[in-house]
Amino acid sequence: MPISFNFGPENDPELLAQRPKTPVTLLAGFLGAGKTTLLTHLLDNKHGLRIGVVVNDLASVNIDSQLLRHDHGQHGQVEVAELQNGCVCCSSAEDLFSAVQTLVMRSKDHPFEHILVELSGVGDPQAIRDNWALAMECQLPAALLTCLARVITVVDASSFAHDWQDTRKALLRNEAVVHDSRQHPGRSQEMVGQLLANQVELADVLIVNKCDLASDNEPQSTLHVLQALNGTAEICQTHFGRAPAERLLPLVPFGLRPQEAGCEKGYSWTQTAREIQIRMPIEEHVKGKDIECVVRKRASTLGLKCREVVAGTLAGEVCGDAIFEIEGCPERQVLLCLEKKEPGMWNHLWKQSAPSCGHQHCNGHCLEEKLRRADEVKPKFQSFTFERRRPFSSKRLQRLLEQWQDALSSDCEVLDMGCCALKAVLRSKGFAWCDGEQVLHKHRWQSAGRCISCCSEDYWWHHLSEEQRRFRCGNPGAETEYRELQKKWHVDWGDCRLELVFIGAEMDQKTIVELLENCLLTTSEFEEFKEKTSRMKVPRSEFSIGKLFGKLEDNAQVSAEDADTQLLRSLGVGCSLREAAEFEAVD
Incomplete structure (x- = not known):
């Protein structure tokens, strides 16, 4: 599904913003660290969660996606989307949103509880975050229905410390970088070093994998570097990617995972995307005339004339009148079927507030337990x-x-x-x-x-003219950056x-x-x-409309500067800066 800004009135940005967002977890790590092994382990131990998976591979044939789809996609709880021949951080950034959009739009009635994105070995999580922020600003449905909740970076305990000191071996392990290194050898080695640092610094969770293959000193050396680069991330040492899924995946937001069935005092209920069924046990002598049933658009009452059993405000709207029937012998029960006005799963039968913790419990357990930190003493x-x-x-x-x-x-x-x-x-x-x-x-x-x-x-910014500053402020996040600079703006040298x-x-x-x-x-x-x-x-x-849209015609009736200014202001670029007071400069 290509990226689009028109999805019909039911997908209006204001409506999408009110829906619970599916948390997205990025799996980062250099080539060979064990990302796919970790991903496979998470899918094997997902505890009934519905998970969407996006696999990114620089190769022409995406083997990872084929294996994941064969092993997990056939069970209905996992859907796999594959990207290849490009990195989602740069050339294939649009493809990433297209894949995520396809997953979330295809499962609107029964949304995923998680989406896992496995980045390629050269994937930079910061680039993904920047692209996601841009998509939010453009109000793309894929961004409005999801949130980047967590970055998990996998490092190889047997090689990371060596790669950190000398990137040449890491460079040779990645064919995509080797191709570039033939043209820019110094620049490629710098890129690998900065990439390793960025993947670690942006992580919320660090998985130190392949500890079984490391020598006695290698895990400690790896931890030494990791704790220096990122002292706040949780660290988990593993082999074969065997980390507890409930400790790695973010919490499922309240309202995202609907309850399919429930059993309350005196009745039980089940639901599908189109129907609600309520069952109330009754005694053998109870007749149809003894049953009281009232159904309105957003309310329902079911019980005996002598006592009320089922009553409350429904979580959604139902269609018209409903008919109940008595079934079963000798264990008799009243069956009430309610047709939903709009297809879709409800969070619960009744309208209710979110739990105090703000998250829905999964399988009876609230996933609040945090990762264990490494037992080794932190270096100073x-x-x-x-x-x-x-x-x-x-x-x-x-x-x-x-x-x-x-x-x-x-x-x-x-x-x-x-x-x-x-x-x-x-x-x-x-x-x-x-x-x-x-x-x-x-x-x-x-x-x-x-x-x-x-x-x-x-x-x-200091060297830009006023009009050039307004032009740059049209870039996502640039105006916020410009205003933040007033805290450090120098009277002579600006920023x-x-x-x-x-x-x-x-x-x-x-x-x-x-x-x-x-x-x-x-x-x-x-x-x-x-x-x-x-x-x-x-x-x-450097900051002209002509550079973006081509040179102006020679017979244009306005100057290039006037054309730039008029078009910028018609687009609202930098409008909020026109009347802005001067920065309070510091010496």
Whole structure:
């Protein structure tokens, strides 16, 4: 089913927003970590839950989906949708929503309690989150009927610690990345390192798998890195992916899993998508004239004239009058059949409020038990933030990054400038302000193990004109980001800054800070930098309508700038910023 914005009045966004959302769990992890094994184990131990599965594979033939469909799809409790020849984080992002949309729309009358999405080995959970946020903003039904509830990342206890220090072996294990590495070898290794870090940092649950294949020290080394990168995630050590399903899957939202039958004092009931049946036992001497039955659109009463047994406000609307009948001998009972006005499963026979915990119990057990943490003692990690309002010298910074790389592959005895202190850094990330060719651009700083990079990204907001800022605010989430910057807006440099976070064990913070400060522009260099950037402007072509929709005709009666402005304002882009007060700048 292709993605569409028109699904009829019954799927109006306001109506969909009121329905309980199916929780979506992302299964992430590098190639060979054991994601499919874990997925298979969860499906084998789903305890009656209806689960939709989306399998993403970069190969031309999706073997995983075929195996899952053969083993589980035939039982009716699992539906499998497959994606292939692309990663749902980028080129096949639309296919992911199409697959999820197909699952949720096909099962509207009996929705899934969970949807599991197995990402490819190079899948980045953050990209999925960003795509989901965009889909919510566009009010796609697939996003309105679901929520990203949990990220489970699987790591290989026998190889993760080695991959973290040296990504070359991990690179060779993934054919899709190998193909790219032939063209950009350095960039591909950096990508693998950052990918491993992102998959761990964004996880709500970390599965340390293949512990049976690891040596004595490998699980502890893996835990050491995982706890440094993500100290809040629950950690579960397993082999063959044997983790308890009730501890991994998120809670089923109240109202999502309807009750198909019930037994109350004096009566019982069952339901299908189209009908409700209520049964009331009666004594042998009771006749039809002794039975009192009243059915309205949203209410029902059933009992004997001497006593009322079944009464209340129904959870949904029924059609017209209903006829009861007496059946059974010698155990007699009254059978009352109610036809639902709209097909679909009700949460319960009667209208009722949600349980105080906010979730529906599954099989008599509320899934609130959390994962066990590893028994090993946590190592003592520390972190610090390096913040400055002065840019780096690109040349000196490049020299430091090269020395950092050397430090990770050399003994401290052969290093100078105290670079051995950088060996204690497990992870660093943030924003960098640099001189050089991309002086108007923000730089993304990341290090993960031996993978270190500082690459230019978007322009700093400070260097954009007012109209360019309004244009950028049309991107999902950009306006919120822009308004958040007022907390750190500088009177002279706006959002331009250095903001780096370092994480490690027993780091020499003083020495690392000195190394970074030595890379800053000197006072005289900073003055030259100010003069240089004062004459530079971001090209209009970077934020023009002409770049998006093609160049304007030569005989256009309005200028390109006026056309851009008129179209932007007609679309409402940046409208809320026109009357916005100036930011309260900080020194």
